[in-house]
Amino acid sequence: MHNITNVGMEYDVLRENNNIAHENYHMLKDHNIVSVDFMGSIGAGKTALIIKIAEKLRAKGVKVCAIAGDVTGVDDFTRMEKSGMEAVNCNTGKECHLDANMVHKTLHNVDLNSIDVLFIENVGNLVCPADFPLGTDYRVVVISTTEGDDMVRKHPDIFIHSDVAILNKIDIADAVDVDPEVIVRDYEKLTGGNKKMLKISVKKEIGIDEVIAALNL
Amino acid sequence: MHNITNVGMEYDVLRENNNIAHENYHMLKDHNIVSVDFMGSIGAGKTALIIKIAEKLRAKGVKVCAIAGDVTGVDDFTRMEKSGMEAVNCNTGKECHLDANMVHKTLHNVDLNSIDVLFIENVGNLVCPADFPLGTDYRVVVISTTEGDDMVRKHPDIFIHSDVAILNKIDIADAVDVDPEVIVRDYEKLTGGNKKMLKISVKKEIGIDEVIAALNL
Numbered sequence: 068m069h070n071i072t073n074v075g076m077e078y079d080v081l082r083e084n085n086n087i088a089h090e091n092y093h094m095l096k097d098h099n100i101v102s103v104d105f106m107g108s109i110g111a112g113k114t115a116l117i118i119k120i121a122e123k124l125r126a127k128g129v130k131v132c133a134i135a136g137d138v139t140g141v142d143d144f145t146r147m148e149k150s151g152m153e154a155v156n157c158n159t160g161k162e163c164h165l166d167a168n169m170v171h172k173t174l175h176n177v178d179l180n181s182i183d184v185l186f187i188e189n190v191g192n193l194v195c196p197a198d199f200p201l202g203t204d205y206r207v208v209v210i211s212t213t214e215g216d217d218m219v220r221k222h223p224d225i226f227i228h229s230d231v232a233i234l235n236k237i238d239i240a241d242a243v244d245v246d247p248e249v250i251v252r253d254y255e256k257l258t259g260g261n262k263k264m265l266k267i268s269v270k271k272e273i274g275i276d277e278v279i280a281a282l283n284l
Numbered sequence: 285m286h287n288i289t290n291v292g293m294e295y296d297v298l299r300e301n302n303n304i305a306h307e308n309y310h311m312l313k314d315h316n317i318v319s320v321d322f323m324g325s326i327g328a329g330k331t332a333l334i335i336k337i338a339e340k341l342r343a344k345g346v347k348v349c350a351i352a353g354d355v356t357g358v359d360d361f362t363r364m365e366k367s368g369m370e371a372v373n374c375n376t377g378k379e380c381h382l383d384a385n386m387v388h389k390t391l392h393n394v395d396l397n398s399i400d401v402l403f404i405e406n407v408g409n410l411v412c413p414a415d416f417p418l419g420t421d422y423r424v425v426v427i428s429t430t431e432g433d434d435m436v437r438k439h440p441d442i443f444i445h446s447d448v449a450i451l452n453k454i455d456i457a458d459a460v461d462v463d464p465e466v467i468v469r470d471y472e473k474l475t476g477g478n479k480k481m482l483k484i485s486v487k488k489e490i491g492i493d494e495v496i497a498a499l500n501l
Contacts, residue, residue, distance in 0.1 A: 108326040109410060110431025138411055138441075142434040161441075163380055163411035191438075192409060193326060194355055194380035213430035213453075213460070214327030217359040221408075224355075224378075236430075242459055243430070244487075270461075 084199050087167035091174065091202030098179040102187065103282055104165075104201045106225060107209030108218070109191030112235040114143045115269040116209060117186045120279055121152040124184060129284070133186040134173050136165040143188060153182070164195040167202055184284060193218065197225040205282055211236040212245045219253035226257055231265065231281045238268040301416050304384035308391065308419030315396040319404065320499055321382075321418050323442060324426030325435070326408030329452040331360045332486040333426060334403045337496055338369040341401060346501070350403040351390050353382040360405060370399070381412040384419055401501060410435065414442040422499055428453040429462045436470035443474055448482065448498045455485040 095102050105113045114135070121131045132153040135144035139158050147154035157173045159165060170187060177185065187203060189196045193210070200206065208229040210218045213236055219226055226232055232254055240247050247266055254264040265281060267274030312319045322330045331352070338348045349370040352361035356375050364371035374390040376382060387404060394402065404420060406413045410427070417423065425446040427435045430453055436443055443449055449471055457464050464483055471481040482498060484491030 108408070109435070110325065110327075110428075137438055139439075140434070140437050142437055161411075161415075163409065190411070191325070192380065192411065194378075194407070194409065198378075211327075211430070213428070217357070218326070220357050220359055221354055222356075239456070239459055242456055 081198060084167045087171050088200045088202035091167055091171055094174065094179070095185060095202065095204075098182075100179060100182060100185050101282075101284065102185040102203035103205045103207055104187045104189060104196075104203040105207050105209060106189040106193075106196040106229065107191065107207075107233075108193050108211070108214055111191070111209045111211045111214070112269050113188050113191070113209050114146050116233070116235065116267075116275075116278070117188055118147060118150040118152060119269050119272070119275050120284070121147075121186070122150070123275065123279060124284060125152070129184055130182045131184045131186065132177055132182045133188060134170065134177070136169075136187065136189050138162070138190060159190060163190055163192045164199055165189050165201060166199045170201045193222040193225050197228045200228075205230045207231045207233060207282070209233045209235055210250070212240040212247060212250075213243050216245050216249040219250055219257055223257055226254060231278070232262070233265045233267055233278060235267050235269055237266045237273065238271045298415060301384045304388050305417045305419035308384055308388055311391065311396070312402060312419065312421075315399075317396060317399060317402050318499075318501065319402040319420040320422045320424055321404045321406060321413075321420040322424050322426060323406040323410075323413040323446065324408065324424075324450075325410050325428070325431055328408070328426045328428045328431070329486050330405050330408070330426050331363050333450070333452065333484075333492075333495070334405055335364060335367040335369060336486050336489070336492050337501070338364075338403070339367070340492065340496060341501060342369070346401055347399045348401045348403065349394055349399045350405060351387065351394070353386075353404065353406050355379070355407060376407060380407055380409045381416055382406050382418060383416045387418045410439040410442050414445045417445075422447045424448045424450060424499070426450045426452055427467070429457040429464060429467075430460050433462050433466040436467055436474055440474055443471060448495070449479070450482045450484055450495060452484050452486055454483045454490065455488045
């Protein structure tokens with residue numbers, strides 16, 4: 068969030084975002100689409116995870132599309148397309164997060180009648196996306212062991228606002244001197260012990276089915 | 285940057301930031317302090333790099349202090365203090381980046397008469413810090429191989445606004461399937477081939493002296 072003098076404007080921006088998120092939610096529900104917002108840090112493996120889940124869902128006959136959100140460029144979008152999945156690009160220009168209005172506009176480029184599941188990959192950032200719900204059924208936060216063991220302590224908001232929390236790259240935890248259990252404990256302490264953080268490795272295909280189950284896909 | 289309706293306000297915020305950055309610059313110059321803003325992604329190794337450089341400078345008799353910027357908590361600050369270096373904490377609360385005013389206020393907690401070098405560790409984020417100069421002599425961007433090979437393409441602004449660009453964790457590039465030369469080439473293309481990206485590993489102590497030389501420390 069930017070520190071603007073007129074605090075009222077911040078609330079106006081967030082309220083307007085939530086109004087449009089509400090519209091997005093009903094637009095997707097009217098088309099029986101299950102939607103997931105993947106938030107998380109840069110390089111946490113959001114794109115790779117989306118591609119992997121989409122592969123598994125396609126094998127079950129589920130029709131998936133993803134919106135690839137980034138500040139600029141088409142890297143994630145191109146990776147998704149090359150994997151054989153349907154994808155739409157959404158560049159924010161300067162913004163460090165997607166907002167409901169950007170997603171609303173992008174939804175006009177998605178054939179909502181032809182898909183069952185919509186994944187939205189947010190911009191790599193553990194701070195601001197937390198404040199901007201997009202109107203999805205689920206909000207997921209993805210971090211990876213390479214970021215250190217202090218991610219939950221440093222960014223509590225995004226973990227509190229997420230339905231599912233995922234720790235990726237557990238296969239290289241030793242190589243980067245990180246104990247995944249420290250992160251898991253911080254998360255359980257923050258969320259009152261009611262929710263489990265999913266420990267996965269997209270590269271080694273560990274825990275993907277647990278993510279799919281957690282999202283009821 | 286947040287997409288606020290009144291674009292004029294964005295410019296006002298940035299202009300006000302630059303005015304205060306100018307004050308910071310002169311305040312530091314009046315005390316003969318060399319200052320460096322370390323920007324970069326989450327988990328790129330900014331704290332570890334600052335600690336390592338500070339160790340080497342202290343061995344040469346240079347007096348160093350760091351401002352540890354984070355949204356919340358004291359993790360980086362505590363790591364710095366434990367390493368034996370002087371440090372001051374600066375929590376942004378909700379902001380995804382430091383701004384010149386936060387730094388200005390924090391400088392009141394630093395004994396400017398007793399230090400030669402000031403390091404400022406920005407919040408982990410490759411987007412917004414680019415827009416908010418803090419008044420330092422140098423702006424450095426730190427990324428790591430674990431974030432993928434597309435970081436320069438995805439976040440050109442911060443590389444353009446930095447004096448020195450550093451690629452950390454080159455020792456585990458193979459383990460994360462990333463070719464450092466792709467990143468280096470993107471950077472050289474973006475900056476017109478005039479600047480070299482420094483390839484380092486803080487953990488393996490590779491390239492630290494090159495960073496110190498690039499900052500004329």
